[in-house]
Amino acid sequence: MSGITISNGGTIGSAGDADAISISSSGAVTLSSDLIPATPLSHRNMIINGGMQVAQRATSSGASSGYNNLDRFEWTGGGHASMAGTIAQTAITDLAGFSKCLKYTVTTEESSISNNEYWWMHTKIEGQDLQCLSYGTSNAKTCTLSFYVRCSIAGTYAVSIMKPDSTSQQFGGTYTISSDQASNSTAAAGWQRVSITIPANTAQGIADDNGIGFDIYWVLFAGSDFTGTDNTSWVNTANGAYAYGHSTTMGTVDNSTWEITGIQLELGSVATPFEHRSYADELQRCQRYYERYTGPNIHGGLYSGSTYLASWFYKVRKRTRATLSNVTGTGGVAINTSSSGDEGGTDSVYFSQESAGMYVTKCSASAEL
Numbered sequence: 001m002s003g004i005t006i007s008n009g010g011t012i013g014s015a016g017d018a019d020a021i022s023i024s025s026s027g028a029v030t031l032s033s034d035l036i037p038a039t040p041l042s043h044r045n046m047i048i049n050g051g052m053q054v055a056q057r058a059t060s061s062g063a064s065s066g067y068n069n070l071d072r073f074e075w076t077g078g079g080h081a082s083m084a085g086t087i088a089q090t091a092i093t094d095l096a097g098f099s100k101c102l103k104y105t106v107t108t109e110e111s112s113i114s115n116n117e118y119w120w121m122h123t124k125i126e127g128q129d130l131q132c133l134s135y136g137t138s139n140a141k142t143c144t145l146s147f148y149v150r151c152s153i154a155g156t157y158a159v160s161i162m163k164p165d166s167t168s169q170q171f172g173g174t175y176t177i178s179s180d181q182a183s184n185s186t187a188a189a190g191w192q193r194v195s196i197t198i199p200a201n202t203a204q205g206i207a208d209d210n211g212i213g214f215d216i217y218w219v220l221f222a223g224s225d226f227t228g229t230d231n232t233s234w235v236n237t238a239n240g241a242y243a244y245g246h247s248t249t250m251g252t253v254d255n256s257t258w259e260i261t262g263i264q265l266e267l268g269s270v271a272t273p274f275e276h277r278s279y280a281d282e283l284q285r286c287q288r289y290y291e292r293y294t295g296p297n298i299h300g301g302l303y304s305g306s307t308y309l310a311s312w313f314y315k316v317r318k319r320t321r322a323t324l325s326n327v328t329g330t331g332g333v334a335i336n337t338s339s340s341g342d343e344g345g346t347d348s349v350y351f352s353q354e355s356a357g358m359y360v361t362k363c364s365a366s367a368e369l
Helices: 179-183 279-286
Strands: 001-006 021-024 028-029 059-060 074-077 086-090 100-108 120-125 143-151 155-163 170-175 192-198 210-223 259-266 290-294 301-304 307-311 323-329 347-352 359-366
Touching: 028 100, 120 259, 143 155, 143 170, 155 192, 170 192, 210 259, 307 359, 323 347
Parallel strands: none
Antiparallel strands: 001 021, 021 028, 059 086, 074 120, 086 100, 100 259, 120 210, 143 192, 143 259, 155 170, 155 210, 290 359, 301 307, 307 347, 323 359
């Protein structure tokens, strides 16, 4: 048989049926009517930079709390006695379809993980970008978080989602790195795709604004203060719910590694193939939250008296008025960056200086959540 044709109801029909689905022997599917998907075919992924393509700040750095390098992924930790590590955007060739991942490496181990110690990576999503979930209503929807991970330390690792709006709540899941996977932490066999289904929350809503709607945490290590509250259903936020079920010696072994890429959050209870986006698309999305200016010089003009103004017009409107840093330019004279620009400082920013011929060479603008 060269192929089969299936009509409505799953019965075998003829190729002439108006509503038939034809499946060839090679697996090609042909529809003779419209395809009406239950979830979007494009723009499914609510995570920005899930393929780890964009690293505006740096491609590698020492590990510290804050945004170290890869855009949209923040690190938070505390209680460490001696822990040190590196975070890097790393090229990979052993995971089909992906060229980059985020890699964390322990360079100085902890002797043990104390009860108040924690270290995790997280990403935040604006509430207005999560309205498709319809939280706080009877129509609230299930969504699924998926990602590819590889690690040199076997154990159970926690992932948690915090929803701060209304009554702040958390939900969590875990994934396991087997001893076989840990021993293949530098090989293709070490990669696994993890899928965590997040149940609909009919009780508590998400504000339709530019604040935090979801804060998603990947726990690398956590003490007992953060592991004792069951979060396998939506529960009110508590320290013990950040890492429920987490059990691993990650952080206590020098040169241990953890890698992640292909992070996706989408509607529905099934993880679909990762939605790849172009570098240009991901960069533009990232620049809503962080943007760097590296030249050419922005020259100022005489504004009033001896005051000169220069304007930096952002490539992308910022989430909110940005905080500026790393401002360099006219030598020896302070550059004032307190003036707001267009749209309350979300479209541009003004620099002022009491110096003829003022200019700005470099600057960074952050509007992170």
